[in-house]
Amino acid sequence: VVFEVLILGSSSATPIYQRHPSAQLLNIHERFFLVDCGEGTQMQLNRYKIKYPRIHHIFISHLHGDHYFGLMGLLSSMHLQGRTDEMHLYCPKELQEIIDIQLKYSDTRLRFNLIYHFTDHETSKTIFEDDDLTVETIILNHRIPCTGFLFREKPKKRKLLREKLEQYHVPREQYSALKSGQDYVNDRGVVIPNEKLTDDPKAPCSYAYCSDTMYDERIIPQIKNVDLLYHESTFLEDKADRAKETFHTTARQAGLMARKAEVKRLIIGHFSSRYKDIYPLLEEAKQVFPDTSLAQEGDKFIIE
Numbered sequence: 001v002v003f004e005v006l007i008l009g010s011s012s013a014t015p016i017y018q019r020h021p022s023a024q025l026l027n028i029h030e031r032f033f034l035v036d037c038g039e040g041t042q043m044q045l046n047r048y049k050i051k052y053p054r055i056h057h058i059f060i061s062h063l064h065g066d067h068y069f070g071l072m073g074l075l076s077s078m079h080l081q082g083r084t085d086e087m088h089l090y091c092p093k094e095l096q097e098i099i100d101i102q103l104k105y106s107d108t109r110l111r112f113n114l115i116y117h118f119t120d121h122e123t124s125k126t127i128f129e130d131d132d133l134t135v136e137t138i139i140l141n142h143r144i145p146c147t148g149f150l151f152r153e154k155p156k157k158r159k160l161l162r163e164k165l166e167q168y169h170v171p172r173e174q175y176s177a178l179k180s181g182q183d184y185v186n187d188r189g190v191v192i193p194n195e196k197l198t199d200d201p202k203a204p205c206s207y208a209y210c211s212d213t214m215y216d217e218r219i220i221p222q223i224k225n226v227d228l229l230y231h232e233s234t235f236l237e238d239k240a241d242r243a244k245e246t247f248h249t250t251a252r253q254a255g256l257m258a259r260k261a262e263v264k265r266l267i268i269g270h271f272s273s274r275y276k277d278i279y280p281l282l283e284e285a286k287q288v289f290p291d292t293s294l295a296q297e298g299d300k301f302i303i304e
């Protein structure tokens, strides 16, 4: 079962030094979720051979251009390719106006429906849910309304132990009750405890995307213990004042967030164009949280 994050863009503000503005593609159980869509995202999708029709859900954190300037181009290409499947957009409500006006003045009527799910930047909400996954918004602290996204698998069913089922002659129609944790009572009224017949399921996987934001510990309870945290890290700590003024985070602060939230792994990204070499950002975050990686175009992070 797949749960992976592909980095399409890692730059803040402008494309520079081969770095592209923010975009990531999540593959969760073979469903594709695009998270932010900076300029050039479709070029990056082409580069990594991602077929556009596979994407049905696009999440936009906020309306700074480095997070959505690629959206109109991508939607337009999907239209030209003849797409008819609806596209779900999870975004600030103002994005609809921005899209509508571009469609209006180009006299374009998309062949597919855009279904909007507006984010609320004051209260965290579940904005996507299906059989095995939920996506919640994370309230971030940025210059304009901005939400992150928390992707979390639902708790999985217990695993049946085939040889034990045979040993205790458990009828097939009991399997589904066993998977949800019930004990088995045989025809003589003997209770066989569930843990004799099943094994613990794999822990649900989780991924938190936090860009853009200033350092804000109010985020911690929601992202506690996630398997993988992406946190923006626009500056080095010697630019902490600049980070605060612009509502961004330093590498050290991103490391602190990861440590305090006791996450398993951290990815840092959204690097300022002032840094041609981004390894000092990695070193700084690692001093606080050793299991840190840089978000770099083409990198794939697998959660197991």
Ligand SMILES: [Zn+2]
Pocket (backbone or CB within 6 Å): 012, 013, 022, 064, 066, 067, 212, 270
């Ligand atoms: Zn940004």
Ligand SMILES: [Zn+2]
Pocket (backbone or CB within 6 Å): 062, 064, 142, 212
């Ligand atoms: Zn921003």
